[in-house]
Amino acid sequence: MSTCNDRRDFMTKAALAGGALAGAAGIPEPAHAASKQTPTVELLKVGVVALGDNSHMNYSIWAPTINPEEPEIWPIRSTRMKITHCWDRDPALATAFASKYKCEAVKHYYDMVDKVDGMIFAGFNECKWWPQLTKPYLEAGIPCYINRPFAYSMKDARFMVETARKHNTPILCTDEREYIKEAHVGRWKVGELLKEGKKILGVNSDNSAGYEYPQHGVHGLYFMLAILGLDVAEVSLQADGWWREKTPTSPHPMTWGTLNLHYNGIEIEGAGKQTKPFVATQQQLSGYGANAGMRIYHTNGWWDIMNHWTRGEKLNRLYYLFFPTIYAIQRMFETREMQWSYDYILQKTRIFLTGFKSHLDHSGAMLRVNDLPEDWEAPSPYPDWIDERIFG
Amino acid sequence: MPDDYQHDPHDIVSSHNRHRRMFLKTSALAGALALNNGLAASPEASERSGNSKLRIGALCVGDFSFWSYSWGDILSPRGVAVNREALGTGLLDMEITHVWDVDKAKAREFADKVGAEPVDRYDGMVGKVDGVAFGGFYEVPWQHILARPYIEAGIPTYLSRPFAYSLRDIEDILDCAAKHGTPIMATDIYEHLYGVTTLKKRIRTIGEIQCVHSTCLTHEYAALFHTPYMLQAIFGHDVGKVAVVTDDPNSSTYLMGTYLFNGDPEQKPFLCTSTMTPDGDLYSMDVTGSEGIESSRLPQFAEWRDDLLVHHTPMLVAMQKTFEGTMYEPLDNIRKKNEIFLTGFYSAVERSGAPVDVGTVPPDWRAVPARPDWIDPALLKRQ
Numbered sequence: 206m207s208t209c210n211d212r213r214d215f216m217t218k219a220a221l222a223g224g225a226l227a228g229a230a231g232i233p234e235p236a237h238a239a240s241k242q243t244p245t246v247e248l249l250k251v252g253v254v255a256l257g258d259n260s261h262m263n264y265s266i267w268a269p270t271i272n273p274e275e276p277e278i279w280p281i282r283s284t285r286m287k288i289t290h291c292w293d294r295d296p297a298l299a300t301a302f303a304s305k306y307k308c309e310a311v312k313h314y315y316d317m318v319d320k321v322d323g324m325i326f327a328g329f330n331e332c333k334w335w336p337q338l339t340k341p342y343l344e345a346g347i348p349c350y351i352n353r354p355f356a357y358s359m360k361d362a363r364f365m366v367e368t369a370r371k372h373n374t375p376i377l378c379t380d381e382r383e384y385i386k387e388a389h390v391g392r393w394k395v396g397e398l399l400k401e402g403k404k405i406l407g408v409n410s411d412n413s414a415g416y417e418y419p420q421h422g423v424h425g426l427y428f429m430l431a432i433l434g435l436d437v438a439e440v441s442l443q444a445d446g447w448w449r450e451k452t453p454t455s456p457h458p459m460t461w462g463t464l465n466l467h468y469n470g471i472e473i474e475g476a477g478k479q480t481k482p483f484v485a486t487q488q489q490l491s492g493y494g495a496n497a498g499m500r501i502y503h504t505n506g507w508w509d510i511m512n513h514w515t516r517g518e519k520l521n522r523l524y525y526l527f528f529p530t531i532y533a534i535q536r537m538f539e540t541r542e543m544q545w546s547y548d549y550i551l552q553k554t555r556i557f558l559t560g561f562k563s564h565l566d567h568s569g570a571m572l573r574v575n576d577l578p579e580d581w582e583a584p585s586p587y588p589d590w591i592d593e594r595i596f597g
Numbered sequence: 598m599p600d601d602y603q604h605d606p607h608d609i610v611s612s613h614n615r616h617r618r619m620f621l622k623t624s625a626l627a628g629a630l631a632l633n634n635g636l637a638a639s640p641e642a643s644e645r646s647g648n649s650k651l652r653i654g655a656l657c658v659g660d661f662s663f664w665s666y667s668w669g670d671i672l673s674p675r676g677v678a679v680n681r682e683a684l685g686t687g688l689l690d691m692e693i694t695h696v697w698d699v700d701k702a703k704a705r706e707f708a709d710k711v712g713a714e715p716v717d718r719y720d721g722m723v724g725k726v727d728g729v730a731f732g733g734f735y736e737v738p739w740q741h742i743l744a745r746p747y748i749e750a751g752i753p754t755y756l757s758r759p760f761a762y763s764l765r766d767i768e769d770i771l772d773c774a775a776k777h778g779t780p781i782m783a784t785d786i787y788e789h790l791y792g793v794t795t796l797k798k799r800i801r802t803i804g805e806i807q808c809v810h811s812t813c814l815t816h817e818y819a820a821l822f823h824t825p826y827m828l829q830a831i832f833g834h835d836v837g838k839v840a841v842v843t844d845d846p847n848s849s850t851y852l853m854g855t856y857l858f859n860g861d862p863e864q865k866p867f868l869c870t871s872t873m874t875p876d877g878d879l880y881s882m883d884v885t886g887s888e889g890i891e892s893s894r895l896p897q898f899a900e901w902r903d904d905l906l907v908h909h910t911p912m913l914v915a916m917q918k919t920f921e922g923t924m925y926e927p928l929d930n931i932r933k934k935n936e937i938f939l940t941g942f943y944s945a946v947e948r949s950g951a952p953v954d955v956g957t958v959p960p961d962w963r964a965v966p967a968r969p970d971w972i973d974p975a976l977l978k979r980q
Binding site for chain 1: 807808810812840842844850851852853855857865866867868870872873874875876877881883885887890948949950951952
């Protein structure tokens with residue numbers, strides 16, 4: 206913090222000194238300072254749902270980067286979005302959030318329809334109820350960011366996608382490790398390897414998963430999928446648990462685990478195609494020295510990439526790790542274009558659920574992605590998080 | 598962490614007995630083991646002349662054998678290449694004097710190159726040699742039968758990896774060695790690489806181990822998936838679970854193994870993965886700790902001579918010491934290595950790659966041989 210304060214002090218003093226110097230020397234003020242006019246681009250009004258535990262709207266992660274009401278964490282307006290309304294299952298929490306970020310708490314989860322340009326469903330604990338919570342907005346055509354892991358069954362996933370498709374509503378389900386530059390560079394590198402005629406032989410990866418599969422373990426899954434694509438034949442989650450603590454649905458806290466993806470091959474349009482299968486394995490860790498990393502072994506050696514922890518000011522972590530996702534959300538709200546198609550979201554969810562089923566029902570054996578039953582449902586670690594009476 | 602190697606041979610029986618209680622519950626050989634635990638050399642073991650090298654019997658020298666691949670080139674006394682190029686000098690104190698192979702023509706061919714005498718039967722060297730080494734892979738499913746005459750005769754014996762295709766078979770060998778006090782050695786070539794001792798030393802500075810990734814230049818699980826043995830040489834044999842994902846353990850288009858090491862009070866359990874990378878380095882290994890990362894790799898060799906000296910000779914040095922009477926490691930280590938191999942095989946073919954608890958593979962469950970008809974059972978009748 207001292208570094209942060211020192212830097213702000215320096216910048217403040219420097220600005221004052223500069224202004225004094227300019228005035229004293231009779232140097233004309235810059236045009237923007239003289240006009241005093243603020244650009245009048247209309248901000249996008251955003252509603253947010255789920256503000257408490259395990260939500261990106263908590264812990265000063267996403268909220269201050271959209272509504273810059275915590276200057277010590279995020280000093281400037283950086284997006285075209287403004288959170289105008291919020292809802293949480295806990296009204297007191299919603300009120301506190303509204304007070305902190307200068308927005309309005311609504312009474313019912315559906316009260317933001319017609320009031321906002323986009324919705325951010327930011328929680329994790331509420332994922333089990335995303336189909337109900339998102340429905341009014343999907344039907345109203347309001348673009349929705351729906352937090353990972355999107356759904357606990359293909360039936361739920363399909364319900365949301367079909368509702369969105371029917372009403373021409375753009376949706377986004379992603380996470381920050383799908384948008385960090387290492388994911389983009391990794392994808393580019395795979396394309397280069399294919400162009401050069403090299404084959405991928407195997408992939409090792411690490412993900413700082415906090416010993417949770419559905420919440421932070423999914424970061425690693427999305428990271429691998431972003432780089433290697435979706436042509437996954439089989440999945441296994443080999444672990445001694447799937448959640449970091451014991452809950453009504455999680456009998457054994459997770460202390461170790463690997464996520465294994467058996468790829469049929471890989472194809473990138475314009476780059477090339479590999480039909481040789483390979484396995485990508487990812488250790489799901491806690492306290493690992495990086496957010497995510499990957500080593501790709503190919504027919505001419507290997508290639509590494511890693512997203513290290515962002516140390517120093519919190520701003521660094523928010524900017525380099527989380528902010529690209531915020532931009533992706535805004536881009537969808539603004540353009541109504543989906544970067545990842547409905548089918549991509551469905552397949553991504555299917556792969557996630559297949560891993561879950563491998564762990565729960567098959568002791569970590571490899572399961573075919575295409576064999577996942579539509580109505581198979583993964584557990585939420587907090588199955589009573591939402592009082593379902595709110596849905597009437 | 599594993600104990601240091603090179604154990605007192607007199608420890609082998611007590612250690613073996615101590616660690617095999619669980620298996621003995623189902624073993625019919627339990628009674629037999631108690632009969633004779635002495636380590637005195639069998640009268641059938643021949644006396645070595647003070648002026649000659651150790652007389653070594655080479656068994657299984659034909660297809661897919663270390664004898665015809667590298668050991669012959671290292672031990673070739675006259676500089677005649679067995680495979681590619683002999684070292685051209687007597688490097689070790691071992692001389693190949695007798696040879697047997699299931700294919701008599703290949704036995705003769707090998708024997709001619711190294712100036713040795715082929716024998717007609719697999720047990721035809723008893724009383725003629727100071728040690729025997731099984732170099733082949735395809736014969737391993739029958740190795741417990743092939744090795745028995747020599748172990749019973751007190752002749753130090755090297756067993757080819759993966760040592761046995763069932764727990765029953767490995768116990769049969771170990772029981773026999775314990776009963777007759779015969780030094781046996783059963784190692785994988787990668788256990789002897791300098792990377793093992795180097796990593797063991799260097800990882801002391803990286804804090805608590807978080808995870809390990811390794812790769813191995815191979816196309817299959819049973820013969821050339823060396824890194825799991827290397828992992829055990831570095832981290833010990835206290836493996837709780839094994840998972841092997843592959844389409845075919847004997848001819849893989851993809852292969853990945855996961856090994857859960859149980860840890861200890863100062864080390865949480867951690868996972869090691871091994872991935873097949875058929876065109877890459879011989880191996881690579883990255884150990885990530887809480888305070889740093891240590892890596893090791895062995896690129897493919899540019900020169901055959903370097904391959905022989907760096908890659909293959911260290912195991913022969915250990916083999917020679919075994920033939921001189923020094924046990925390389927306790928019998929229980931051999932049992933554990935074989936059990937971990939079999940657990941992985943069991944995971945692959947019986948559990949679709951799911952992790953399997955070490956200690957739960959049925960004693961009579963057999964791994965699938967790469968060449969199930971390699972040996973005619975009629976050849977195995979003892980005279």
